[in-house]
Amino acid sequence: MAEAYIIDAVRTPRGIGKPGKGALSHLHPQHLASTVLKAIKDRNDLDTSTVDDIIWSTSTQEGKQGGDLGRMSALAAEYDITASGTTLDRFCGGGITSVNLAAASIMSGMEDCVIAGGTEMMSYQQQLAAERANAGLPQRMMGSGNPELDAIHPQSHQGVCGDAIAAREGIPREALDALALVSQERADRAIREGRFDHSVVTVYNPDGTVALDHEEFPRPETTMEGLSSLKASFDGIADFDLGEGVTFRKQIQRRYPELEWKGVHHAGNSSGVVDGAAAILLTSPEYAKKHNLKPRARIVAYANQGDDPTLMLNAPVPAAKKVLEKAGLKVEDIDVWEINEAFAVVAEKFIRDLHLDRSKVNINGGAMALGHPIGATGSILIGTALDELERSGGRYGLVTMCAAGGMAPAIVIERLNN
Numbered sequence: 001m002a003e004a005y006i007i008d009a010v011r012t013p014r015g016i017g018k019p020g021k022g023a024l025s026h027l028h029p030q031h032l033a034s035t036v037l038k039a040i041k042d043r044n045d046l047d048t049s050t051v052d053d054i055i056w057s058t059s060t061q062e063g064k065q066g067g068d069l070g071r072m073s074a075l076a077a078e079y080d081i082t083a084s085g086t087t088l089d090r091f092c093g094g095g096i097t098s099v100n101l102a103a104a105s106i107m108s109g110m111e112d113c114v115i116a117g118g119t120e121m122m123s124y125q126q127q128l129a130a131e132r133a134n135a136g137l138p139q140r141m142m143g144s145g146n147p148e149l150d151a152i153h154p155q156s157h158q159g160v161c162g163d164a165i166a167a168r169e170g171i172p173r174e175a176l177d178a179l180a181l182v183s184q185e186r187a188d189r190a191i192r193e194g195r196f197d198h199s200v201v202t203v204y205n206p207d208g209t210v211a212l213d214h215e216e217f218p219r220p221e222t223t224m225e226g227l228s229s230l231k232a233s234f235d236g237i238a239d240f241d242l243g244e245g246v247t248f249r250k251q252i253q254r255r256y257p258e259l260e261w262k263g264v265h266h267a268g269n270s271s272g273v274v275d276g277a278a279a280i281l282l283t284s285p286e287y288a289k290k291h292n293l294k295p296r297a298r299i300v301a302y303a304n305q306g307d308d309p310t311l312m313l314n315a316p317v318p319a320a321k322k323v324l325e326k327a328g329l330k331v332e333d334i335d336v337w338e339i340n341e342a343f344a345v346v347a348e349k350f351i352r353d354l355h356l357d358r359s360k361v362n363i364n365g366g367a368m369a370l371g372h373p374i375g376a377t378g379s380i381l382i383g384t385a386l387d388e389l390e391r392s393g394g395r396y397g398l399v400t401m402c403a404a405g406g407m408a409p410a411i412v413i414e415r416l417n418n
Contacts, residue, residue, distance in 0.1 A: 004103040004282050005295035006413065009383030010039045011278035012203050014371040015216045017122030019130070023212040024203060024275040025123035029058070029065045032203065033073030033119040036279035039201040040115060041077065044281060044293060048074075052111035054085035055102050057094030057118030057375040060125050061087065069119055092342060093403035094118055095278065095378025096411055100302040102282045103411075107299070112287040117279035118376035124275075142404070143242075143251065144309075153309045154251040158404060159234035159265055161312040162343035164252050167261030168311075169349055173269075176344035177227040180269035180368045182358075183341060187365025188220035195364050195391060199383045217272045217371040232263025233270065255310040269344035274371030278379035297386050300396070300412040301327035307406045313346050315408030316400045317353045323398065323410040331356065334412075335394025338381040340401030341366035363388050377401065382411065389415040 012032055015024035024032065033056065041048055056070030071085030090097045095118040102116035132139055142157040144150050156164075166176065190196060191214075202213040238249040253259060288295050303326055305319035316339055324330065337360050339350045351361055364384060367377065378401055385397035400410035 002107050002109050003285055004106040004299040005285060005288050006297040006299070006386060007281040007283055007288060007293045007295055008040060008044055009199055009278070009280045009386055010036050010043070010201050011199050011380050011383055012036060012276050013200055013212045013215050014274040014276040014373060015212050017126070017273040017275050017371070017373070019123045019127050022123050022275055023216055024121070027203070027211060029069060029119050029121045029124060030073045030076045031206070032121065032275065032277040033069055033117070034076035035201065035203050036117060036277050037074055037077035037079065037115065040279045040281050041079070046281070048083050049080035051079065051083035051113050051115060053105065054083060054115045055098045056085060056087045057090070057098040057378065058087055059089055059091055059094060059120055059374040060128070061089060063128055064124060065121065073119070089375070090407065090409065091404035092340065092372070092374050093378060093401055093407055093409045094375045095380065096382065096399060096401065096409040097378070099280055099282070099379060099382055100409060100411055103299040103302060106282055106284050112284040114282050115279055116282060117277065117379045119277040120373040120375040121275040122273045122373060143248065150251065154254045155309050156248040156251040156312065157234065157237050158312060159270065159343065160238045160248045160252065162265050162345045163234055163238070163263050164259060164261050165311055165313060165349065166264045166345045168256070168259055169345070171345055171348055173264040175348055176264055176269045177224060179344045179348050180227055181222060181224055183362065183365045183368040184219060184222040186363065187218050187369035190364035191215060191218065195387065199387055215370060217274050218369045222268065227268040230266040230268050233266045235263040238263070252310055265343050265345070269368060271340070271342050271367035272369070272371030274373050276371070276373035276376050276380065278376045278383060280379055280382060295416050296390070297413045297415050300414050302409070302411040305408050305410070307408070309406035312404060312406050313342065313402040314349070315406055316346065316350050316402050319400050319408035319410040320354060320398060323400070323412050327412045329396060329412065334396050334398045335360060335392065336363060336385045336388045336397035337361040338385045338397065338399040340372065340377055340381060341368045342372060342402055344368060346402050378409070382413065386413060386415065
């Protein structure tokens with residue numbers, strides 16, 4: 001089997017995902033994606049007529065984020081018209097899956113140069129919700145939305161699932177708040193020390209002025225006292241009547257009737273709502289040599305894992321075990337772990353279940369501090385892991401994240417000595 005190299009990884013800064021308030025919220029999603037695609041092209045002097053495909057991830061494929069964002073953004077980035085593109089949805093996990101599929105196409109020998117990545121404008125999702133409300137249309141709620149499926153696999157709201165998992169695992173709010181504080185502290189250190197500078201590219205407005213050139217979401221002033229004062233976010237959602245007496249809490253209790261819980265997640269220990277995009281250039285060794293491209297890493301292994309859709313967020317641990325087995329590695333071989341902080345309990349349970357050294361997990365902070373642009377986050381984390389491996393001299397990095405429906409993709413990369 002052929003190898004797949006990572007040549008480069010770029011991303012935008014993450015802007016606050018609120019319409020009219022975030023620095024990126026006025027831009028078209030294609031503009032964010034074309035920004036990182038242009039950066040990949042320019043930084044690597046890439047002849048885009050040699051790009052076999054562009055595999056993109058976007059979770060909410062509706063309105064401005066619909067219509068195959070991968071292809072349209074490549075055209076907006078003035079790529080050669082021969083560079084094809086497609087867009088996928090694995091909920092939160094799509095940004096890893098886009099890279100995995102790009103690697104697979106290269107490792108199969110069928111393609112030589114593929115760009116993977118993702119875009120999500122959470123501010124646009126809020127705009128869509130407002131438009132539905134103004135039109136008198138029902139709001140989208142998390143869960144399957146299908147009573148027939150719920151009869152087989154009752155599904156709930158992700159935040160409610162996070163609270164339920166914390167209760168089931170006996171993880172107290174204090175531990176979750178402590179992890180959130182660490183995330184903020186590490187992100188602040190990373191920003192001050194310039195650890196993201198190699199990957200982050202400035203987003204410009206169409207008129208050439210700067211839209212955003214720094215992370216907009218972090219709150220370095222965060223304290224444990226401040227976190228402990230925040231009200232739990234999902235108790236009201238847990239007991240919201242979805243119709244005929246069905247609630248998200250009852251959905252979980254259909255599968256786990258003895259499980260009782262109260263809210264432990266809030267705005268401070270849940271992932272931030274942000275806008276962002278990322279792109280990763282992958283090639284075959286032959287392509288890299290022919291075009292004088294210096295590989296930064298290789299794809300060692302990737303895996304996909306499903307788990308209980310009712311609790312929804314527990315697949316990262318089995319996904320990590322699966323990809324480690326495929327890679328022929330052990331937990332202690334991994335120098336850099338990136339587990340998306342969708343909710344604090346996801347990362348805390350991951351660390352506890354795998355008995356990880358906390359100093360190797362989310363070394364430069366995570367989504368609780370930096371934000372989680374759904375379809376883009378996985379690609380962002382792969383780039384973050386690669387940057388950290390190069391900074392620290394580590395060899396292997398493992399990236400995984402939970403996704404709605406009870407899923408988790410995972411990937412292991414190896415830094416190449418250059």
